[in-house]
Amino acid sequence: MEIQRINPTQRWSDATVYQGLIHFVEVPAVLNADMQGQVKQVLAQAEATLALGGSDKSRLLMATIYVTNLAKVPAMNAVWDAWLAPGSAPVRACLKVELINPGMLVEVPS
């Protein structure tokens, strides 16, 4: 079966679509924003990616939320909770790591 790749570069694709499953990773495009601003960007990008793959945010299966500062998790959660459609939350792990770009506060593979 064909694998659909969305915006492939030599290093990564924004998303892959295969057998009804979409994998994607979102990072904030604009870094001079606080945690809530960066999370809003990531989630808006996720919606666009899901649409390109023929899905939507009500059908998320699993997300990992990498943050660089645990003190900002409540700010992240406020945006996250407001974004999800009721009854459609994915499985979620949230943890602190270091990300490649020091301006990034959050990265979300799903």
Place this chain on the structure above:
Amino acid sequence: MEIQRINPTQRWSDATVYQGLIHFVEVPAVLNADMQGQVKQVLAQAEATLALGGSDKSRLLMATIYVTNLAKVPAMNAVWDAWLAPGSAPVRACLKVELINPGMLVEVPS
């Protein structure tokens, strides 16, 4: 196809079941326990989650084991090795990160 969500809240679901695949994340429910006690909780919870999704621990595909202290990995491994049915170990990555709740020693998405 319908997505089955186990114990959905506004923030996360305990598990999602779709196309024969179960995704779940387990964290210890009782934090005043040492690493072995926390891992035993996580694995017992995983068994319960798998049963709700129509599967069992002999059919794990992949697990990530997030720990907060690498010195406690041998204690974790002892419980893990004893828990798995022979011949049924999943693919596994184990790494040190920081978790949201400082009392949590381990978190396991699968």
Place this chain on the structure above:
Amino acid sequence: MEIQRINPTQRWSDATVYQGLIHFVEVPAVLNADMQGQVKQVLAQAEATLALGGSDKSRLLMATIYVTNLAKVPAMNAVWDAWLAPGSAPVRACLKVELINPGMLVEVPS
């Protein structure tokens, strides 16, 4: 449906194959190598694992690249970019964590 496990031990399998999806984790086998040497090992091992599972590197869906030193990401990327077949990059997350063996510079679940 049967789950195929490649090189199962009591603790982990090198790969699992189920419903057309392969999960695997690679770590460098020889640790007295620099980042480029370790990444080359990991990617060669990934090719061997994919072949055992009936796939190849042109069909990767998602990879997480755990590194222990962000300063070595450019060295990792150079090997990674040269290895991928044009147009076939997977979704990718790359982040700094601590790995179990302090000699490991990189670990790649996919």
